[in-house]
Amino acid sequence: MAVTVQNVINQLSKTAEPIEDTVDRLEFGKAEIEVTGIVTAFMATHRIIQTTIESGANLLLTHEGTFYRHKGSISMLESDPVYQQKKQLVEQSRLAIYRLHDTIHRYSPDGITRALVRILDWEEAVDEHLTTSTVVDLPPIQLKDLAAHLKEKLRLPFVRFMGDTSMRCRRAGIFVGYRGGGDSVIPVMQAKDLDLAIIGEGPEWETPEYIRDAICQGKNKALIVIGHAESEKPGMELLAGNLQACFPTVPVQFIDEEALFRMV
Numbered sequence: 001m002a003v004t005v006q007n008v009i010n011q012l013s014k015t016a017e018p019i020e021d022t023v024d025r026l027e028f029g030k031a032e033i034e035v036t037g038i039v040t041a042f043m044a045t046h047r048i049i050q051t052t053i054e055s056g057a058n059l060l061l062t063h064e065g066t067f068y069r070h071k072g073s074i075s076m077l078e079s080d081p082v083y084q085q086k087k088q089l090v091e092q093s094r095l096a097i098y099r100l101h102d103t104i105h106r107y108s109p110d111g112i113t114r115a116l117v118r119i120l121d122w123e124e125a126v127d128e129h130l131t132t133s134t135v136v137d138l139p140p141i142q143l144k145d146l147a148a149h150l151k152e153k154l155r156l157p158f159v160r161f162m163g164d165t166s167m168r169c170r171r172a173g174i175f176v177g178y179r180g181g182g183d184s185v186i187p188v189m190q191a192k193d194l195d196l197a198i199i200g201e202g203p204e205w206e207t208p209e210y211i212r213d214a215i216c217q218g219k220n221k222a223l224i225v226i227g228h229a230e231s232e233k234p235g236m237e238l239l240a241g242n243l244q245a246c247f248p249t250v251p252v253q254f255i256d257e258e259a260l261f262r263m264v
């Protein structure tokens with residue numbers, strides 16, 4: 001039996017409660033078309049779209065929006081040449097692009113966070129899954145060694161950190177994506193007695209400044225910033241394997257993008 005785009009969408013939302021005002025939607029393409037191949041990615045960049053088309057796949061599942069904003073109108077981009085060229089590429093290829101953001105975060109536990117915990121080999125260390133974070137209880141480990149572990153497992157050229165490199169960390173909170181803001185992190189740091197927050201990203205004047213003050217006051221607190229994409233793409237990679245098991249006759253693959261920034 002042929003697999004359609006709608007079949008895939010139905011599978012993706014099978015274990016999540018309906019969400020009002022969601023950003024999840026079919027950005028391009030038609031729900032009734034037959035799927036020849038599926039690609040998952042953190043973001044539908046121009047290169048990812050090109051690679052998807054070249055692979056013969058006609059359904060791209062992206063976690064973040066294709067056109068540079070979380071939600072709302074993109075009318076400001078209509079005359080922009082970068083937007084126009086990217087849109088033309090998609091339309092001419094008849095590629096279907098579905099954004100999977102809110103639903104995967106509503107899996108129980110959160111599908112993005114779960115994948116990050118898994119790739120870090122911390123599944124047995126999970127103490128509690130919260131709405132926007134996961135708390136892990138680790139064997140005591142120095143901050144410098146924990147940072148090295150993150151770099152190795154996530155294949156990162158660098159991470160940013162705050163804190164004494166010899167500080168021994170035990171309780172850590174994991175906050176993926178843009179959940180690194182003060183409203184998300186600070187209450188959990190206090191309520192769950194965390195030594196360390198590991199975040200994707202967030203406003204630099206919020207959580208990092210809180211950690212700076214805590215350190216100045218002599219408190220053993222630390223922060224590691226791994227990057228938005230770096231914290232969330234393991235979830236889209238794990239999704240590819242899960243979808244392959246659900247649709248064994250359809251080729252499914254995760255396509256990674258190069259690191260967004262370089263250091264000088």
